[in-house]
Amino acid sequence: MNVSRAARPAVPAVRRRSHFTPARIGVYAFLLTAALFFLLPLYVMLVTSLKPMSEIRLGHLLALPAHLTLEPWSTAWQSACTGLDCNGIQVGFWNSVRIVVPSTLLSIFIGAVNGYALSFWRPRGAGALFAILLVGAFIPVQVMVYPLVRVLASIHLFSSLPGIVVIHTIFGMPVMTLLFRNYYASIPLELFKAARIDGGGFWRIFLQLMLPMSVPIIVVAIIMQVTGIWNDFILGLVFAGTKNLPMTVQLNNIINTTTGERLYNVNMAATILTSMVPLAIYFISGRWFVRGIASGAVKG
Template sequence: MSTPLADSLRPAPASARAAQKRRKPRSRFTPARLGVYAFLFTAALFFLLPLYVMLVTSVKPMTEIRLGHLLALPVQWTLAPWRDAWSSACTGLDCSGIRVGFWNSVRIVVPSTVISIAVGAVNGYALSFWRPRGAGVLFGILLAGAFIPVQVMVYPLVRVLAFVHLFSSLPGIVLIHTIFGMPVMTLLFRNYYASLPQELFKAARIDGGGFWRIFMQLMLPMSVPIIVVAIIMQVTGIWNDYILGLVFAGTRNLPMTVQLNNIINTTTGERIYNVNMAATILTSAVPLAIYFISGRWFVRGIASGAVKG
């Protein structure tokens, strides 16, 4: 018969010993974790330091910039460079600021994004569920088009747009961005729709739904995550584009990136670094705002099937 003393001297079961080991607090600062933190801090510093220099320089007067203290905070803060960059920065003899390029970029980005996403969504839906004859070949051609360098297609597109009288016009640059965005958008939507259950489509077909009715009433409401991903990709890609806007937009429709290049490379007079930095930040403000505001939607859309298939 066991006694309390004997029970206390008896070794604890293996499960109890394992539980005791699990209860031991783990150290927060292990060598591996410290290495990860050091790497993340270095990477963050590497990417944020140029942004810091741009911000600090954009609020300094030129008298302080000439002193050469690149990382020093301004002694006298000023927002005049931002006003000049927006409304009176010069590109040669034209001193209208970067606002002209901003509104040109808006006029280019909005229709290009809407049209390319609409065409890509319909293509992806048709290739995923209806699968017409030759759908695999068509998808392969579109996929190959996504990897063709832009520079290879510039001259043929210049000849084609000049032939149809769309070269150096707003409809012409919108059409160019739609063409170059369609392969990637088709790939995104095709992979997303391929991850949806086929039973939904078959049930809608049994209920008498046609091509457009199923797309508008069933597929499109379920496509919000991938539409957000497509909007982020298209807006940032088209907004940051330089070569297509320079070649196809024409002098009256030059986007913000081209205007920024013209402002920075203007050689008449003194080079005004604070105005150049302010213009650079204004040009990148829209993509940065989109990523900061809708970053979680982008991750959710990618996780919902944007890169599957």
């Protein structure tokens, strides 16, 4: 039996939710303000580095370059003066590369081995050792500078490339141990026991089983170590020596050089060149960093 259209119950009309609710407008406003807060200094540095000094003297800080030039970038890279030397910031760049690569590899490898041992093998005193490493991760760098100077001087490593690599490895080891220990704590213990039953030893289990499973946390560790060591100033200034000064120290020397005219466009170009590596790492591998954190970097 058909029911007439008039006899059917009325269906209430569904109101479409507005995309511009007060809460959503507030979130967008906050995000826009935060983006402007962080991007405005970068914009000022970029446009200033592309202007000639005659245009900078006019005082239009936010204006786009009227006469675009790349000469400040060339000067910053090749011929900017860092004190008495005028070889540009490229010297500091290659020094930073020579410091970052071995320091990152050594600290990550030692941290991975420590985290693996503390999670699965648990030698006698493992709890006390982990507590010491945890305390070491939060000791300020300034407290350790003078004792480390005396120690490195006694073994003839002060003001040398191996010396600054050892320093970064020492300071990176506690954080890396904590990172890998928490990651390995999320791996089922039965997997390790099965490998032990199959006859696997310490290094075989680590190299053939644990290390291939550690790719997400290794990516996180690489990002943390590369950006931390690259942006370091005080350790490079104290321990690297005059021939191995990293890029951050060279940048400081370029900006604070008092001879001649202060070239703001060259200073801005040198600043962007110095920060290029950390920026590139975050832009390229940011999603890998988030994926590694989500896969167990903060579990414990």
